[in-house]
Amino acid sequence: MNYKIVRSQDARRSETPNAVMTTLASPTVSGAVDTSLWLVEMKAGASGPIHAMDSDQHWHVLRGALQCEIDGVNNDLQAGDTITITAETTRQFRAVTDVVMVVTGKSNAAASTEPGVAPVVPPWIS
Numbered sequence: 386m387n388y389k390i391v392r393s394q395d396a397r398r399s400e401t402p403n404a405v406m407t408t409l410a411s412p413t414v415s416g417a418v419d420t421s422l423w424l425v426e427m428k429a430g431a432s433g434p435i436h437a438m439d440s441d442q443h444w445h446v447l448r449g450a451l452q453c454e455i456d457g458v459n460n461d462l463q464a465g466d467t468i469t470i471t472a473e474t475t476r477q478f479r480a481v482t483d484v485v486m487v488v489t490g491k492s493n494a495a496a497s498t499e500p501g502v503a504p505v506v507p508p509w510i511s
Contacts, residue, residue: 389415391410391414395414396408396409403431403432403433404425404426404427405425405426406426406507406509407426407509408421408423409422409424410423411423411492411509411510411511412492413511417492418492419491420489420491421489421511423487423489423509424486424488425444425478425485425488426484427480427483427484429482432477432479432480433479434477435476436475436476436497436498437476437497438472438473438476438490438494438497439497440472440494441470441471441490441491442469442488442490443468443470443488443489443490444462444467444468444470444486444488445466445467445486445488446464446467446484447464447485448484449463449484450463450464450480450482451479451482452478453468453476454476454477455470455475456476461481490510492510492511493506493510493511494506
């Protein structure tokens with residue numbers, strides 16, 4: 386079969402202290418080989434860690450507003466905005482209001498949070 390439908394009840398949910406990620410498509414959820422797709426939900430006031438990914442990602446804000454610091458520059462994003470962040474670019478997301486975003490990127494993308502620590506593929510991407 387050359388397609389797979391992922392029903393809402395089959396999407397994988399991953400929670401961190403800062404956000405809830407729902408994996409919609411990935412190698413382990415849908416059999417996707419190259420690309421993953423997931424939702425990120427953050428409560429107002431929540432901040433993700435400062436990190437960089439080893440490949441490009443595309444973020445689209447579905448609801449709410451957030452501040453995205455990219456290489457030290459603050460960017461205000463709101464519902465309807467899309468940001469493409471290239472590989473090895475430092476970023477941090479801060480929810481101004483409750484926010485929901487949809488994200489896509491390589492299915493083997495690894496995150497680095499600090500120098501000297503091995504990059505890790507987050508579970509919502511794999």
